[in-house]
Amino acid sequence: MSHPPQIKVAATYMRGGTSKGVFFRLEDLPERCREPGQARDRFLMRVIGSPDPYGAHIDGMGGATSSTSKCVILSKSTRPDHDVDYLYGQVSIDKAFVDWSGNCGNLSTAAGAFAIHAGLMDPARLPRDGICTVRIWQANIGKTIIAHVPVTNGQVQETGDFELDGVTFAAAEIVLEFLDPSDDGDEGGSMFPTGNLVDDLDVPGIGTLKATLISAGIPTVFVDAQAIGLTGTELREDVNTKPELLARFEAIRVAGALRMGLIKTPLEAQSRQHTPKIAFVAPPKDYVASSGKHIKASEIDLNVRALSMGKLHHAMMGTCAVAIATAAAIPGTLVNRAAGGGAREAVRFGHPSGTLRVGAAAEPIDGRWVVKKAIMSRSARILMEGWVRVPGDSF
Known part of the structure; x- marks a missing residue:
């Protein structure tokens, strides 16, 4: 043959x-x-x-x-x-x-x-x-x-x-500038698809969680780490070795995708694993990164962990970093609250591999928040x- x-x-x-x-x-x-x-x-x-x-x-x-x-x-x-x-x-x-x-x-x-x-x-x-x-x-x-x-x-x-x-x-x-990173397209509609900085998100099998649903860089569902029994200092093995925890995150992600209008039925989420992202935030706290590097609470504004394609990311997705910086710049979001509240144009957050600084400036225009640019360095x-x-x- x-x-x-x-x-x-x-x-x-x-x-x-x-x-x-x-x-x-x-x-x-x-x-x-x-x-x-x-x-x-x-x-x-x-x-x-x-x-x-x-x-x-x-x-x-x-x-x-x-x-x-x-x-x-x-x-x-x-x-x-x-x-x-x-x-x-x-x-x-x-x-x-x-x-x-x-x-x-x-x-x-x-x-x-x-x-x-x-x-x-x-x-x-x-x-x-x-x-x-x-x-x-x-x-x-x-x-x-x-x-x-x-x-x-x-x-x-x-x-x-x-x-x-x-x-x-x-x-x-290499310095990257993401211009007009908030989603003004047909799918998401605006930076905050629901019109709220914080939503009560009903998640089947889990209950109601506070969530910030944002489209900036990439559609992202943010929840508080404490509300789901976590600290925000977790590393990959703390999450990826626990099928029940991963299933809970997927349930939250699907509920967020439905609420944001990204999917019409839960079944659609199976072929849309890349978006939205699901991330959990917490105030700054000391932890040891996956490399063994000691990260001090005084060095960061908050801790963030995010999942990609159903698993906790080893560091942080660049597009999710844009979402983090954007949400941190807007008083009242869960990300902003975890960072201590108030106005800011840059944020340094802890992730499993260390820290990352991202800049974003937000301003209210005609009753809605607008971000013109987010900036970060990579290689x-x-x-x-x-x-x-x-x-x-x-x-």
Whole structure:
């Protein structure tokens, strides 16, 4: 019996922030994968090695975590005043689907660097030395991201001394600006889809919880750690080894998604694992990070833990960090209360791997809160480049 050979597709494996993924230029994809649809989804799943009932991604490029089962497609932008269009796919680990419902803030960093690496930038906009401003159109959510990428001798400067908790080695700093991060699109409607800073969220099997439901960076459901029997200082093993606790978080996430209007039935949440995120907050408290680093309460404004694709994240998703900073800037939200209340334009929070500082300034305009920009620093570098191979009949 004969079988079709493998095909090879030009690809680059990159780390961006505390995530990593497989990056493609749109023009390098197989022709039938250049448009959204089943062929593209099946191709990306085969690249990553999903669905994998063993949860290991042995036969693919994925790392069997939400931080490492990611794919990115970039192309020259078709929009005025933008350099590239950036499309992000979160590949499910054990189920056969790709979630296109949101962005990855960490890989947004690598998208800026990849735009230069891949020759997608107008040469006239690329300095020989200095900072290259890459104007990114985030196609999943229809938002603009500005990446300030260091350049040396006309190439991305990847090495440096910028340290990021959750990443082992230092690298060059890339500053990201998320413009108008609140969701004004058709799906969520506004930054606070319910119109409230805090909602009474009815969760089947759990009861009523106070929750802040916000669409900024990524739709996120915030709850108080104490209300669900936690401290806010938990590490991955404290949550991910407890199936009953994970099931409770998923129930809260589904209830939040319904209340935000992101889904119409609970069943829809099964194929929409990437959004909304679920996070729990607590006032600052000493703890020991996963690296063994001691985090003092005096060093942070609050503690935050967030789940991604059903598991506690090892650090913090970049888009969720935008949601944290935005909510912290608005007096009255659960995030703002955990940080001590009052007005603020930046917040430093503790997460399982350490701390992160994110800036966001909010102001009330015509009776609603508006955030024009959120800013944070990350880093990115190429891990491997060449071709990825997949069986020719897999998509």
